[in-house]
Every structure is written in structure tokens, then in C-alpha cells.
């Protein structure tokens with residue numbers, strides 16, 4: 001899925017018919033050795049799951065300012081897709097419960113460069129504190145994974161009937177925990193990459209009998225070869241069979257919530273406001289500062305959309321917020337040490353000096369090696385490749401420091 005520029009253009013042969021920015025690649029290149037991949041110009045994901053865009057377009061008003069939750073979000077495929085289709089006035093909460101998977105989610109959110117995302121690390125049950133909050137909730141549930149057998153033959157040996165049952169129970173638990181946080185008339189989109197009817201039609205029936213949920217039907221184009229199914233209780237579901245569609249095995253369904261949940265009353269106990277000196281320190285680095293409020297998380301100063309600033313600060317009190325808006329950096333005396341996320345964000349001011357690198361030098365930069373460039377300006381300089389930022393370097397007069405984050409550096413040599 002591409003983000004505005006056309007990075008892998010010579011490989012793009014065919015558009016994914018149900019996703020406006022999705023393309024099939026004619027072969028799999030080395031993404032690690034493509035600087036544009038590290039600049040966040042595109043995200044590589046499986047085509048069937050991009051059908052989420054069509055489901056969203058048919059079930060919610062995407063022009064409106066929506067509050068959306070991607071409950072099972074790592075590594076971030078659905079979250080990058082949602083960011084591309086939600087209006088700029090919307091806010092996405094991108095959540096992952098498994099600690100070891102949060103960092104990859106955060107990395108992908110930073111690469112995508114948006115300012116209206118919050119990454120959280122919570123169990124679905126924690127969202128019970130956010131009763132009636134969300135207009136849209138995506139539950140791309142952990143599942144037994146049979147839909148990926150063709151792509152990953154090892155998954156076959158890990159599959160068992162008892163695991164399907166475990167997954168079925170876990171899916172019910174996740175949905176039961178999260179349902180309360182959906183608004184009245186809010187939309188739940190549920191998906192799996194499993195073929196098992198328990199995890200798909202079984203869950204639709206469970207939702208229709210347990211929750212006040214109305215199943216939503218999606219219009220299909222016959223040429224897509226997606227199969228429409230109906231569960232015993234009449235829930236509509238959409239099955240992607242790998243021998244029929246251009247994609248792997250996948251299942252998706254949408255529901256509207258009919259009941260009225262209790263309204264959330266989260267009161268922020270702490271103040272997260274940035275000081276005047278911090279606001280002054282950040283102001284020259286970002287464009288349209290008026291549209292953002294600066295909030296502190298530890299030493300870090302995050303720029304969050306004004307419209308959502310109060311809510312984000314409340315969420316910081318009740319959820320484990322791992323990233324919010326755009327992390328701009330931290331102050332050292334009166335100067336900002338800019339964060340890597342600021343370099344990759346849409347917020348970065350046009351007046352920041354930059355150097356443009358060729359591919360080989362860009363790869364050396366991404367390996368965190370010394371690079372043979374001497375910019376004319378001293379101080380912080382953006383490193384760019386084909387017009388997109390890769391990160392920071394600092395010109396100290398007699399030498400250059402490479403500030404590419406160590407944890408993201410590429411280890412592959414050729």
C-alpha cells in the first residue's frame with residue numbers, strides 16, 4: 001500500500017481492486033535495501049486484508065471526524081490502512097496487548113508519519129474504562145491462521161482443532177471486553193485469517209445472540225470473486241478463498257451497535273501540558289503549530305491535534321500510551337533535540353535544512369555508518385532520499401554525527 005508517492009512503480013502491475021492505494025507487486029524485491037521502505041513511502045501487506053477499506057467506506061462516514069480503535073494492531077497493517085482512509089480530523093487508537101510486538105507497531109506508525117494516532121499497550125479489558133467512546137472498532141483477531149497455509153506451510157503443522165477452540169474462546173473474550181467501548185450506532189469490523197467456521201460464522205452468531213448487534217451487508221463486485229456467506233443467525237460474512245481471489249485466506253464482517261452504553265467520564269488527574277519555553281523550543285521545527293497542542297510524556301514533547309488533546313491526556317491517565325501524535329523531541333537547555341519521529345512526520349517545517357542522498361549513500365546512512373557528505377549549514381540537518389526524510393544528522397563543524405536510531409539500523413550489507 002503506497003502513501004502518496006509511487007515508490008515501487010516498476011513493480012506495480014495491477015491495482016488491488018478493493019483498495020485505492022493498494023498494488024500487487026510482480027515480484028518481491030528486497031525491501032530492507034530500499035531506502036523508500038525506511039522512509040515509510042509504502043507498507044507491504046497481504047491484498048485480501050485491504051478489503052477493510054471497502055468495508056469502512058460502506059459502513060461509516062469517512063469524511064466525519066471519527067474516533068477509531070484498532071484493537072489488535074501489531075504490526076500495523078490495518079492501522080496504516082485506516083490512517084490513509086480516515087479524515088485528517090479523526091483520531092486512531094492503535095493498540096497491541098503483547099509487549100514484544102508494540103515496538104514494531106510504533107515503528108510502523110512513526111514511518112507512516114501521521115499526527116492523529118495514539119499507540120497503546122493494553123489488554124482489551126482495559127478499554128472498558130472507555131465506555132461508549134469509539135465510532136469505529138476494528139478487531140483483527142488472533143486466530144488459528146489457516147488462511148495463511150499457502151504462504152506459510154509451517155503453519156500447517158501448528159494447526160489443531162483444540163487451537164481453533166482456544167482461538168474461538170479468546171475471540172469471544174476480546175469482543176466481550178471491547179464491546180462496551182463502542183458508541184451507540186458505532187461500527188465493529190471483525191476479521192480473521194482463518195478458514196474455520198467457529199472463528200468466523202460462529203463468532204457472528206455469538207455476537208448476534210450475546211450483543212445488541214446488527215449485521216451489515218457489504219456490496220461486492222462479482223469480478224472480485226469474494227464469497228458472501230450467512231451464519232445460522234443471519235450474520236453476513238465475507239470469505240476470501242486463495243484459489244478464487246487475488247489474495248490469501250481471509251474473513252471479514254461488520255456490525256452496528258444498537259444499544260446505548262454508559263457515557264465515559266475519564267478525568268485527567270495529571271497535567272501533561274508543555275511549558276512556555278518548550279513551546280517556543282518546538283515552534284520553529286513544525287508547521288501549523290496552531291493546530292497542535294504540545295503535551296509532555298516524561299521528557300518527550302508530543303504534538304497532538306488540538307481537537308483531541310484533552311482526550312489524549314485523559315487516555316494517558318487510564319491506558320498505557322506508548323506514543324501519541326508526533327514525538328517532537330526533548331529539550332536540552334533551550335534547544336530541542338529533535339526526535340526521529342519528527343523527521344518522518346508530515347509536521348516537519350519546510351525551513352529545516354536537508355541533504356539529499358543517492359541510494360548507496362542513503363543505505364550507508366541507514367546502516368548508521370559515516371557518510372561522505374558535508375552540508376553547508378551547521379547543526380541539525382534532515383537526511384532525505386527522493387524527497388522523503390530518512391532521519392537526522394548533525395553537522396558539528398569538523399564532523400557529522402549520524403542520528404539514525406540504532407534499533408532501526410539495517411544490518412544487511414548487500
Ligand code: SAM
Pocket residue numbers: 071072073074075076077078079096097098101123124140141142143170174
Ligand atoms: N491487525 C494487524 C495487522 O493488520 O498488521 C494484525 C493483527 S494479528 C492478526 C492479531 C494481533 O492480536 C496480534 O498482534 C496479537 O499480538 C494480538 N493478540 C494476541 N492475543 C490477544 C488478546 N488476547 N487480546 C488482544 N490482542 C491479542
